[in-house]
Amino acid sequence: MNFATTALHAVPADATAIEALLPDDVVSAQSLRGEWTTDLSMRHAGARRLLVRYELQGPAGAPVVLVAGGISAHRHLRGNDAFPEKGWLNELVGTGRALDPAQRRLLAIDYLGADGRLDAPIDTADQADAIAGLLQHLGIGQLQAFVGYSYGALVGLQLALRHPPCLQRLVAVSGAHRPHPFASAWRALQRKAVTLGALQCAETQGLSLARQFAMLSYRTPEEFEERFDAPPEIINGRVRCAAEDYLDAAGAQYVARTPVTAYVRLSESIDLHRVDASQIRVPTTVVAVEGDRLVPLSDSVALVEALGTLGTLRVLRSPYGHDAFLKEPDRIDAILVTALRGNGANP
Amino acid sequence: MNFATTALHAVPADATAIEALLPDDVVSAQSLRGEWTTDLSMRHAGARRLLVRYELQGPAGAPVVLVAGGISAHRHLRGNDAFPEKGWLNELVGTGRALDPAQRRLLAIDYLGADGRLDAPIDTADQADAIAGLLQHLGIGQLQAFVGYSYGALVGLQLALRHPPCLQRLVAVSGAHRPHPFASAWRALQRKAVTLGALQCAETQGLSLARQFAMLSYRTPEEFEERFDAPPEIINGRVRCAAEDYLDAAGAQYVARTPVTAYVRLSESIDLHRVDASQIRVPTTVVAVEGDRLVPLSDSVALVEALGTLGTLRVLRSPYGHDAFLKEPDRIDAILVTALRGNGANP
Numbered sequence: 001m002n003f004a005t006t007a008l009h010a011v012p013a014d015a016t017a018i019e020a021l022l023p024d025d026v027v028s029a030q031s032l033r034g035e036w037t038t039d040l041s042m043r044h045a046g047a048r049r050l051l052v053r054y055e056l057q058g059p060a061g062a063p064v065v066l067v068a069g070g071i072s073a074h075r076h077l078r079g080n081d082a083f084p085e086k087g088w089l090n091e092l093v094g095t096g097r098a099l100d101p102a103q104r105r106l107l108a109i110d111y112l113g114a115d116g117r118l119d120a121p122i123d124t125a126d127q128a129d130a131i132a133g134l135l136q137h138l139g140i141g142q143l144q145a146f147v148g149y150s151y152g153a154l155v156g157l158q159l160a161l162r163h164p165p166c167l168q169r170l171v172a173v174s175g176a177h178r179p180h181p182f183a184s185a186w187r188a189l190q191r192k193a194v195t196l197g198a199l200q201c202a203e204t205q206g207l208s209l210a211r212q213f214a215m216l217s218y219r220t221p222e223e224f225e226e227r228f229d230a231p232p233e234i235i236n237g238r239v240r241c242a243a244e245d246y247l248d249a250a251g252a253q254y255v256a257r258t259p260v261t262a263y264v265r266l267s268e269s270i271d272l273h274r275v276d277a278s279q280i281r282v283p284t285t286v287v288a289v290e291g292d293r294l295v296p297l298s299d300s301v302a303l304v305e306a307l308g309t310l311g312t313l314r315v316l317r318s319p320y321g322h323d324a325f326l327k328e329p330d331r332i333d334a335i336l337v338t339a340l341r342g343n344g345a346n347p
Numbered sequence: 348m349n350f351a352t353t354a355l356h357a358v359p360a361d362a363t364a365i366e367a368l369l370p371d372d373v374v375s376a377q378s379l380r381g382e383w384t385t386d387l388s389m390r391h392a393g394a395r396r397l398l399v400r401y402e403l404q405g406p407a408g409a410p411v412v413l414v415a416g417g418i419s420a421h422r423h424l425r426g427n428d429a430f431p432e433k434g435w436l437n438e439l440v441g442t443g444r445a446l447d448p449a450q451r452r453l454l455a456i457d458y459l460g461a462d463g464r465l466d467a468p469i470d471t472a473d474q475a476d477a478i479a480g481l482l483q484h485l486g487i488g489q490l491q492a493f494v495g496y497s498y499g500a501l502v503g504l505q506l507a508l509r510h511p512p513c514l515q516r517l518v519a520v521s522g523a524h525r526p527h528p529f530a531s532a533w534r535a536l537q538r539k540a541v542t543l544g545a546l547q548c549a550e551t552q553g554l555s556l557a558r559q560f561a562m563l564s565y566r567t568p569e570e571f572e573e574r575f576d577a578p579p580e581i582i583n584g585r586v587r588c589a590a591e592d593y594l595d596a597a598g599a600q601y602v603a604r605t606p607v608t609a610y611v612r613l614s615e616s617i618d619l620h621r622v623d624a625s626q627i628r629v630p631t632t633v634v635a636v637e638g639d640r641l642v643p644l645s646d647s648v649a650l651v652e653a654l655g656t657l658g659t660l661r662v663l664r665s666p667y668g669h670d671a672f673l674k675e676p677d678r679i680d681a682i683l684v685t686a687l688r689g690n691g692a693n694p
Binding site: 044120121180181182183184185186187188189192193196197199200202205206209212213216220221224225227228229231232234237238239240241242243244247268271272274296 | 568585
């Protein structure tokens, strides 16, 4: 086991005094990273020895909230004084937020398969089993809440179904009990783009194209209309549309940080996901975004209906569609404040 | 010039008597095919000598309706006794329909570029100019109507703008004054799939993948939910989703009949399209499909508003989205009957 711990700062009542000394996107919080090896019996891939990497931010005695994002997310939620690099959830984690690392201890992991070394079908149930083991390993009896977004919502539903004592409450944002068949088709074609690229050693070009198609499913026509309404140009005799620079950049950025195998196996994992939500016994807030092109509102409604009295639905409309969790931090924070209220921490 | 004419049948009052002798998808109609060479000054590609291939069905004296479809459409609308092979609009052309080749003379063309031999940017204005020339060549002073669907609607808008004497009325189905920026981005990525395939010496695989992504834009999540709600299978260690067989088949079918260059240049042509509809002086019925993922209702509404008193909007909701024109023949026919009424022919 390999723990990287940091000096523990006491956070003063007026936290801004210390924060003024740190870059804007860094919070002062007790932080540690670690990794844990487990022997997991995977649903489709049999017994495997796997490594689970995690990061914890926040004071040791505080209630623990696990935050899990999309397939591109990882264990580093936000820059802090131990690990100052920007996190994937920088805007939503911070002083005064529901996810305030001075008030709650935030746990996040790198998903199984995220390092690209597990080339096998990965089920959301496998992720949930690994998390249940990690919590036991870390001596965390129960999470105050599991906040899951996109793929993280699917993993949270599996954790609630398979290991209900692990969590007091689930917040499932932009994810449901099953992948929508249209979204599955969209992902299947993205994986075909990777396969096409791999034919002659242009794997990263295939991955870039896959990511660019994925971007269209994460965002909405409203946003594209707002940003890319210019006529196309003709460059070297070919038509080039206004959104292409943006999409190329998104593809290149993704390729630089994502192993091809990680992308393929986690994309598949979304499509393998199936949960009978009527068997879940954990209070669950389902957050749906109207206009989400991957998770239609109708699937979120079906999920809440299956949850019965344990389910609560919150709906918001955002031009960012599936990416609203990342792009609308104030509105998501307001929902999280309500969802986490009355669970033993300051709101 | 190369005319293939057929014997002219008089169509009896009880047409079913003769039709009973023909296969179900063949109508008895006077039909001819031809091709015409023109020197065209193209908007982006300069002066070119081009061939325009056309087919006419229906009696010589009847009012002429030009029917133009999507970028995959061609001059053969429906099987008839001269050319019995199935057409691309078999369901919507026939006895008792608005598009009845016993009552109207139906004209259709192969688009410029459709043979894959014109590897240059093609504007919808170029298509309109070629059609205006063809009408003159054929001695057709004025079309009773131009019925355009998808790309055909864009070409019809250009014809109405640039050559108003050519047509009495325009029916523009599932096409607007501009491509929507989100739809343009979607098409740009399809063209990148073709480019990626070409890099790998797998051009047809690239085209197949492009077509499969296009299918997702032509149809709707509702249809996919209805047809492909089965869980995925794991085949040779990879996840295969329920829609993949269908999409593979759609890709293969398309590749078999479409030159790569034709696809790329006509796809580009949609993105080059821009019309100032406030300058159009031809009565126009705009038909929009709610749930069309390529042409949002808001763009059809904007088009009708720009047309002012000359514009009429018809909206329908269909699980087939952009493909409703092809998949909902009865409902589309009802709209065409109204749109073409009172223009000198039997309804």
